[in-house]
Amino acid sequence: MTEEEILAFFRKKSKPVHREVICGIGDDCAVISRGSFWELLTTDTMVENVHFDFAYFDPYFVGRKLAAVNLSDIAAMGGEPAYALLNLSVPGISERELPLFWEGITTKLANYGAEVIGGDVTRNPERWHLTLTLIGHAPSGGVIFRQGARPGDLIFVSRPLGASAGALELWQQGFEPPESLKRAHLDPEPEIRLGKVLAQENLASAMMDISDGLLLDLARLCRANSLGAEIEAEKIPVHEALNEVSLSQEPIFYALSGGEDFALLFTVPPEKERFLRLKLGSQRLFQIGYIIEEQIIYLIKNGQKEKVSPSGFDHFA
Amino acid sequence: MTEEEILAFFRKKSKPVHREVICGIGDDCAVISRGSFWELLTTDTMVENVHFDFAYFDPYFVGRKLAAVNLSDIAAMGGEPAYALLNLSVPGISERELPLFWEGITTKLANYGAEVIGGDVTRNPERWHLTLTLIGHAPSGGVIFRQGARPGDLIFVSRPLGASAGALELWQQGFEPPESLKRAHLDPEPEIRLGKVLAQENLASAMMDISDGLLLDLARLCRANSLGAEIEAEKIPVHEALNEVSLSQEPIFYALSGGEDFALLFTVPPEKERFLRLKLGSQRLFQIGYIIEEQIIYLIKNGQKEKVSPSGFDHFA
Known part of the structure; x- marks a missing residue:
């Protein structure tokens, strides 16, 4: 299946039943109404030699970019980022690489008021495989969706x-x-x-x-x-x-x-x-x-x- | 570095600055105070031939187990699961495998009142690499942490x-x-x-x-x-x-x-x-x-x- 076919499958199959889910699969973030505010959730994965190459990245910039691609999804709804979870999955990581990578993620997140508060560490035998999940918020009703354009806009x-x-x-x-x-x-x-x-x-x-x-x-x-x-x-x-x-x-x-x-x-x-x-x-x-x-x-x-x-x-x- | 050393690095480095973060890295879930309730966040990754083997799993049970390991982290705090984000990273996936995997995740989550509302699809060239992030909640103050035991308990x-x-x-x-x-x-x-x-x-x-x-x-x-x-x-x-x-x-x-x-x-x-x-x-x-x-x-x-x-x-x- 192509990526578009897989995404289409998820869009078709996923019909949120929780009434507070304002927006599920198919936009830049999922959106949940929390009463006084809306919560935004997004997650993006970066895989070594699929999304980045250590020939021109170092661990610091891998961390910066992983933060940036997720922050951009919050930006795409007009939200404010706040908390992140990190899934670090690597064949192994050295005492030089880990602090660089961490510094990259955390400085980029901190530029926008966000920080890592949880995560998971596992082994991916062949290559670095990184997922960041970012949680943000917006005033109730104060986000822009993909849907909403009209002819002439x-x-x-x-x-x-x-x-x-x-x-x-x-x-x-x-x-x-x-x-x-x-x-x-x-x-x-x-x-x-x-x-x-x-x-x-x-x-x-x-x-x-x-x-x-x-x-x-x-x-x-x-x-x-x-x-x-x-x-x-x-x-x-x-x-x-x-x-x-x-x-x-x-x-x-x-x-x-x-x-x-x-x-x-x-x-x-x-x-x-x-x-x-x-x-x-x-x-x-x-x-x-x-x-x-x-x-x-x-x-x-x-x-x-x-x-x-x-x-x-x-x-x- | 060993897994314990990596986890120790994260525990040491991560000092949440947002005051509403009740608990960051080091417990089964991160916990954020949302005023009227506490939000619980957890994420777990499963990698083919590290955590599971298709010799005895099929995609349905891979989905069930991915849901279960995350649900178990919410259980470990005494919370109620609600929303999930799925990162599917595979070399490719067939029209037979994807619905089985989806059915496995969603039926297991639904048993506990949770559902998938977002995610990401990427390619991991060698093997299935799956992350689920689960969001739950508990009454304010109503969770059990790892910390809190006393001698004699x-x-x-x-x-x-x-x-x-x-x-x-x-x-x-x-x-x-x-x-x-x-x-x-x-x-x-x-x-x-x-x-x-x-x-x-x-x-x-x-x-x-x-x-x-x-x-x-x-x-x-x-x-x-x-x-x-x-x-x-x-x-x-x-x-x-x-x-x-x-x-x-x-x-x-x-x-x-x-x-x-x-x-x-x-x-x-x-x-x-x-x-x-x-x-x-x-x-x-x-x-x-x-x-x-x-x-x-x-x-x-x-x-x-x-x-x-x-x-x-x-x-x-």
Whole structure:
């Protein structure tokens, strides 16, 4: 089965019976109503040589990134992170590696007010296998789901894309990427602050983070809404450092289909755009297109409008 | 580093700063005060050919057991399980395996009122690698920790021990274990009901579940209290089916050092013993000894009192 088929199985089979479960499988976080607040729960796994390679990571940055990918899921709902559980599963770990890894996780979590409060240690014979589960919260009703977009809503991404995938390709081809690409891959910043503003001011109608590539994640957002999208190639913010390096594809390829950007992808009703710009002041945002009724994604490029099939990262493809 | 060294590192390094964290790393669950109730969080990983073998498991029972080991951690605090997150990490999974695995997890969780509401799917190239995170709750103040025992407190286990380890050895030697041993290994019952009674009636002073063998887990309980224990070999409840099969060691060895019993191990102040028996009515409980001041574990066997060094399962030993 492909990753999408497995996820579809879980979405279909899981029908929460607890009435306080606001949102189960299928969004960036599960959401539970706790009366005075909503609790957010997310979990993400990173596997050595599947998600990261010690050829260009050290244990410190593995820890930072594990924290970041989970923090990004809390950001994608507009929540505030708080507590984490760590599952460390390794063939063995040295007295040099463990403190570095721990320092990486805990400093990154602490930047956003979160900390590790539990976990489990086991052995995975061949490779590091790491899971972090992150628990956050938001005011009751104050989160943005994937579902909620309407035709005509403007589609935004929160920052330039493609840097992480560009760095990865350079390393894999034996080159040292420029600093800004390296940082995007090793130590991405989750958009916690922006997510909270969008949720608390009720500015976005739908939101998720971009972890598997813009096109694939946009397709997921559209599917959650039974809608489509029209986006313009010229409006896609391509990370500028991609123009300075030698890659196998055009820079926009990495922005459209590269993974692990951890930018936010969100939709805004057109009447709220002015208020959005006002609220976010100097923060640059990138409007790349808008939501349409037809359940197709169109890319406008050089004046031509073409259907695109989303491609991005599938673990089992 | 050994598993105990890694765990000791985490215990030492983790000092929760959020005031509402009642209990962090070092107990069966992390505990967060949510005002009107306490939230319990636990997570456990099972790795193919480390924790289970498809030679005698099928995906259904892998799912059941993954649920059980996590449910047992909630039982060990006296809590009520509610929500779970599943991290499924496999080389690939077939259309036959996934529904069986899902059915196993969800039926076992549902027996105790819990359900899967989120998770993550990734690839682990060599083997199944499964993590479940379970969220439960208890009335504020109504949980039993590992810490809380006092010298003179009676030590109890909740049921006969050694069956799971006995089954495993038989399989590994090519024999089919009797049904009761098989069930203990494949589909252990977490002591949710007993845990809740002990916590809600405030009967136990300290409690944990036995996952890595009675002696090793008793040593952990003693260490958490800076105390020791004296236990009697004749009082250790050895699973009766161990007497009917041919094993490499005496049956009591499996009861003392076998893993994965998922019985509760708890201490009771002597003045509460009558009330305990009254409250639990027909449920058999096994008093195996008592807590002592000296930080040593003594085993009394054939009238001889000897120090024992705990041995049990260490993933990295």
